[in-house]
Amino acid sequence: xxxxxxxxxxxxxxxxxxxxxxxxxxxxxxxxxxxxxxxxxxxxxxxxxxxxxxxxxxxxxxxxxxxxxxxxxxxxxxxxxxxxxxxxxxxxxxxxxxxxxxxxxxxxxxxxxxxxxxxxxxxxxxxxxxxxxxxxxxxxxxxxxxxxxxxxxxxxxxxxxxxxxxxxxxxxxxxxxxxxxxxxxxxxxxxxxxxxxxxxxxxxxxxxxxxxxxxxxxxxxxxxxxxxxxxxxxxxxxxxxxxxxxxxxxxxxxxxxxxxxxxxxxxxxxxxxxxxxxxxxxxxxxxxxxxxxxxxxxxxxxxxxxxx
Ligand code: ATP
Numbered sequence: 007x008x009x010x011x012x013x014x015x016x017x018x019x020x021x022x023x024x025x026x027x028x029x030x031x032x033x034x035x036x037x038x039x040x041x042x043x044x045x046x047x048x049x050x051x052x053x054x055x056x057x058x059x060x061x062x063x064x065x066x067x068x069x070x071x072x073x074x075x076x077x078x079x080x081x082x083x084x085x086x087x088x089x090x091x092x093x094x095x096x097x098x099x100x101x102x103x104x105x106x107x108x109x110x111x112x113x114x115x116x117x118x119x120x121x122x123x124x125x126x127x128x129x130x131x132x133x134x135x136x137x138x139x140x141x142x143x144x145x146x147x148x149x150x151x152x153x154x155x156x157x158x159x160x161x162x163x164x165x166x167x168x169x170x171x172x173x174x175x176x177x178x179x180x181x182x183x184x185x186x187x188x189x190x191x192x193x194x195x196x197x198x199x200x201x202x203x204x205x206x207x208x209x210x211x212x213x214x215x216x217x218x219x220x221x222x223x224x225x226x227x228x229x230x231x232x233x234x235x236x237x238x239x240x241x242x243x244x245x246x247x248x249x250x251x252x253x254x255x256x257x258x259x260x261x262x263x264x265x266x267x268x269x270x271x272x273x274x275x276x277x278x279x280x281x282x283x284x285x286x287x288x289x290x291x292x293x294x295x296x297x298x299x300x301x302x303x304x305x306x307x308x309x310x311x312x313x314x
Contacts, residue, residue: 007032007159007189008053013062015048022048023213026062030206032158035185037200038193040210041313046193047087049210050163053191054084067158080108083157083188087164089148093137097128100136101150108155122154126180142173146180153184160184162192166199178203197309211313224308232272233257233301236284239294242266248287254280266293269301 008030015023023045030036040046051057053064055071055078064071069078092100101122105115123132126146131139136147145165152160165181166174181203184190194200200207200221207224209217217224238245246260246268254276259269272280281298288295 007034007067008191009063009065010049010053011063013049013052013059013064015045015052015057015059021213023052023059026210026213026215028208028215028218030159030189030191032189033186034206035181035190035192035204036206036208037204038191038208038210039195039197039200039309040193041195044195044210045213046195046210047163048213050084050086050161050191050193054082054086054161055079056084056086080155081158083152083155083160085148085152085160085162085165087167089145090151091136091144091147093135095136096133097136097139097147097150098123098132100147101154104151105154110155118154118156122150125153125183126150127176140173142169142176145169145173145177149177149180153188156187158189160188160190160192162190164193164195166194166196174199209309209312216312217308221308234270234272234281234284235297235299235301236268236270236288236295237297238266238268238288239296240266241293242268245288245291245293248291249284252280252283255284 010029011027013023013026026045026049038046038049048057052059053066053071055075058072066078067081069081071078095103098119101119102115105118110118123129126149128143128146128150131143136144139147149165152162162181166177169177178199181190181192192203205220207218207221208215242260242262246258249255249268249270250258254272255270256273257269257271261267272278285295285298
């Protein structure tokens with residue numbers, strides 16, 4: 007639904023993007039993750055036809071954003087980093103204005119306004135002046151202009167930036183609710199945002215895509231060894247000493263404060279049958295095996311590993 011190929015963009019001497027390529031399939035909700043200045047806004051502005059790339063192609067629903075901008079933009083809803091709202095307008099008047107700009111047929115406009123207001127829970131404030139609303143409500147109004155024409159693709163640039171924790175949870179919930187109907191790409195520098203809201207992640211660093219896939223795929227690829235968690239009934243420290251005799255285990259850490267747990271890594275080249283020996287020593291030593299599980303790296307660990 008979104009195809010980006012070989013995007014390159016510089017602002018004078020600043021190389022903002024270098025050969026950025028990715029695709030977003032129909033129905034996916036993708037997190038575009040990167041630190042400040044990584045190139046997220048530049049990519050989104052190019053995808054949405056707000057600025058041009060030096061090289062490369064961006065297509066929305068098969069339409070090239072530079073060659074067929076009207077067709078591409080008809081399939082597109084964009085919430086830029088600074089929402090394009092008019093503070094002096096009332097909420098429903100502004101949504102109507104956005105619907106007219108998106109050329110929603112006249113006969114459908116009133117219906118679309120009501121549906122949009124309902125989807126984004128704006129009923130309480132529909133007759134209020136936008137500039138008097140809280141930032142969370144203003145962000146919802148920004149979302150309203152992006153979805154009122156029912157686009158196939160939604161591009162959201164840092165949609166929860168500057169909101170308080172309650173407002174963040176509400177906007178995340180709304181975005182997840184929109185995911186069934188739209189293909190969504192949202193940018194963020196907040197790892198938990200991407201981990202909680204998106205099923206795919208694209209990581210951009212210094213203008214280049216350095217990883218993409220599901221979070222589990224990326225974490226799996228970056229495991230230098232596999233990290234396991236072992237929970238036992240008693241005396242984890244003694245068991246940890248016994249496990250340290252096994253050559254393919256490293257980084258053994260025991261905890262014995264309420265919960266008896268041991269964490270250890272098995273090098274990727276090692277035979278997994280070493281886990282049989284771990285289980286044997288646990289049960290044979292009378293420690294009681296309660297859990298043996300593979301622990302994935304958190305997205306935070308993955309991100310730091312990739313961008314350090
Ligand atoms: P942030 O999260 O801080 O918005 P970002 O990932 O969206 O960052 P961009 O805004 O795309 O990153 O910026 C990428 C690079 O291009 C940065 O080095 C930025 O300073 C530079 N840049 C962006 N817009 C311009 C501009 N209009 N003129 C000059 N440099 C720019």
